[in-house]
Amino acid sequence: MRSFKLEAPGPVTRGYEELLLLSEQMLEAARAGNWDAMSDLQQVYVAEVDQLRALGPQPVPSTQERTRRYRLLERILAHDAAIRQIIMPQMSQLEALLGNSRRRQELGQAYGVAI
Numbered sequence: 001m002r003s004f005k006l007e008a009p010g011p012v013t014r015g016y017e018e019l020l021l022l023s024e025q026m027l028e029a030a031r032a033g034n035w036d037a038m039s040d041l042q043q044v045y046v047a048e049v050d051q052l053r054a055l056g057p058q059p060v061p062s063t064q065e066r067t068r069r070y071r072l073l074e075r076i077l078a079h080d081a082a083i084r085q086i087i088m089p090q091m092s093q094l095e096a097l098l099g100n101s102r103r104r105q106e107l108g109q110a111y112g113v114a115i
């Protein structure tokens with residue numbers, strides 16, 4: 001009978017696991033249209049990415065850990081793509097509204113009219 005030794009994940013893998021959890025929560029918030037929660041989660045996500053960057057060079061991971069990291073990154077990127085699909089139409093609408101507001105303000109200033 002062949003036994004497999006499960007190794008404890010290193011700090012990079014643990015960071016990716018945290019990013020996966022955060023990306024899942026961000027996707028749920030985006031699907032629910034909960035932009036406040038989305039923004040809060042995004043701040044935590046960015047802080048986690050910064051912590052990963054601060055780790056500096058790490059020992060070469062085992063094949064098992066490298067495979068785990070790859071799978072985690074695939075899922076994180078899939079969540080990111082799904083979030084972008086939800087957010088992009090919202091961003092386009094917001095940009096259009098801001099553009100219209102800015103144009104009205106510029107016209108008002110040009111003609112001395114308060115809008």
